[in-house]
Amino acid sequence: MRGDHLMLRYGKTTVVHGVSVELRPGRVTALVGPNGSGKSTLLRALARLHGVDEGVIILKEQRADRLSAREFAREVTLFAQSRQAPHGLSVSDVVGFGRHPHRRRFAGPSPADRGAVERAMALTGVREMSERPVGELSGGEMQRVWLAACLAQETGVVLLDEPTNHLDLRYQIETLDLVRDLADEHGVAVGIVLHDLDHAARVADHLLLLHAGRIHAAGEPREVLTAAHLTEVYGLRVDVEVDARTGRIRIDPVGKKVK
Secondary structure, eight states: OEEEEEEEEETTEEEEEEEEEEOOTTOEEEEEOSTTSSHHHHHHHHTTSSOOSEEEEEETTEEGGGSOHHHHHTTEEEEOSOOOOOTTOBHHHHHHGGGGGGSOTTOOOOHHHHHHHHHHHHHHTOGGGTTSBGGGOOHHHHHHHHHHHHHHTOOSEEEEESTTTTOOHHHHHHHHHHHHHHHHHHOOEEEEEOSOHHHHHHHOSEEEEEETTEEEEEESHHHHSOHHHHHHHHSEEEEEEEOTTTOOEEEEEEEEEOO
16 A cells, blocks of 8 residues: 555645655554654545545555445554444444444354454453443553454554553553564554654654654664654654664653754
8 A cells, every 4th residue: 555645634734745655565664753743644544534635545556545435444444543432332342343344234244254353352452351341441441442343354454543542551562562463474564653752663664754744754763763853853852772682772852952
């Protein structure tokens, strides 16, 4: 999946200026940048939830806007932040929503549907609460249920908008590990928006650092998450080092505003 030279607007205000992005099978692409940089709008455009004013989105060598909603949903799923918890439904019911693009009209769940729901609940750690009403769940638990619904959709492209929000430390790391498994073990093309730069460094193969709706830097984490790039984009001094033991990037916002 790719977006070519995308211009995205809210009314007359352009928020994304000619950005191109490619999501490749087996690769995690992270969109990072300060608030208002356009990263979530770009992700929503890839999911066909925000109109494209200029440019084109291509999915399997076809224009995405020429696919039916069902055809598109069989290929692309989005985990978004602003979902309301439905009342009167169990966890397994909500996870089953992810199977709707694969069902025939008026048909009940097939063995393939039930298997996909079970796998998704197991991967996200919600299987033990499968019969609980979702109205009883905490915000973090509901977050994992919606993620399971996305995985149950079994698409080749998975888009994730801040999937670690509201999660405790354990489930933050487990979610990042799951994202890596989607790419490494299942060949999924993953696009993920993250505010936490340490998380982005941990999970991503490729990074787009956005600033004011434009790509400031793109490439591997070590190429993008540099002190110079981050200091310029975030407007405060940022120190970056590589942990000698783990080889991981460590980002330290010093906190004094750059003049």
